[in-house]
Amino acid sequence: MLKKPFVTKAQLEAICEKYPTPFHLYDEKGIRETARNLYKAFSWNKGFKEYFAVKATPNPTILKILHEEGCGTDCSSLTELMMSERCGIVGDEIMFSSNDTPAEEFVKAKELGAIINLDDITHIDFLKETAGIPETICCRFNPGGVFELGTDIMDNPGDAKYGMTRPQLTEAYKRLKELGAKKFGLHAFLASNTVSNEYYPELARILFNVAVEIKEETGVELSFINLSGGVGIPYTPDKEPNDIFVIGEGVRKAFEEVLVPAGLGDIKIFTELGRYMLAPNGHLVTRAIHEKHTHKEYIGVDACAANLMRPAIYGAYHHITVMGKEDAPCDHKYDVTGSLCENCDKFAVDRMLPKIDIGDLLVIHDAGAHGFSMGYNYNGRLRSAEILLKEDGSTEMIRRAETPEDYxxxxxxxNF
Structure with a gap:
């Protein structure tokens, strides 16, 4: 699959006249289309709702766009709850999924009427003492072991700090019911960034079977099941993207086969997608400012890992387009580097690219999620602006760049 920027070189040059590089650029049209397709794919479920993972792209303008498309928010901290509230997103449009949760965060979530998703059985009494048990409550499940699709190991839930064991889950629902909870949900996250149409249907089938068991063991009939995140994107151009319609149909099939015969056909399906919703709809735009010829060939850009950490901390691949040279041969091998005093501050290592000249604009793809949000200030480097490319082709600054005064x-x- 050829990765193409959602802007042309001419568009980008015009944008750069207004906003200096580096900056994150988001595509409003793409964001709305992604949300609409998700809702179409799950339209078979009457109560379906997407709770966008705020951690992926914590910007109020993005949250409001998604809210207009029917999405709520998945929050995991006090400030994410506050951001949702200030965007007018409150009540059961918020899922609060956190771990090692401070008391004040449970209090705020309860105050907002958010659906609280308990990470551990010990949190029941902690919540009871700090904020009180709400009528609607959710529990997070961790089956342990490894999660496999066919012969492929997708992830290792047994090593994850999140969620309750299967026996703890049964005990938790019994206890919550005794404490006055009336509506119950189930949540699990078993694998990250899966580029497979089979992940969600397989996860759904696991959770649907647990829902049937919980009903038999406790008498609790779940109101909703949250499939959380994990539906990923192809960062490399050799992979095909997930087909959300195939995924939605796979979940529907499991729903009809497991829940409906058990009398649980009214269960609502929730999702908490972040990367899938935003990553492809965001670019990190940067400019080549140096070239270096030593033991390797280097291109230095004006962005750094403070703007996009994933390549530095995970060795993650992000595709790079040299604007205006999309059809030129990729016959130069470069390390594309930032300015931090860390050798891992590289957006690409031994990457075959067209010849890059000083001043060339580079688009780093799939930076719309876990890009700006993971930024930091090492070396006193400042986080860049966030710009929205609106549906009519105009642009809007939705977060200004940091200044030394902010730092x-x-x-x-x-006194500085």
């Missing part, structure tokens, strides 16, 4: 603002007793 120094929390320092007490010093």
């Amino acid at each position: 120094f603002r929390t320092l007490e007793g010093f």
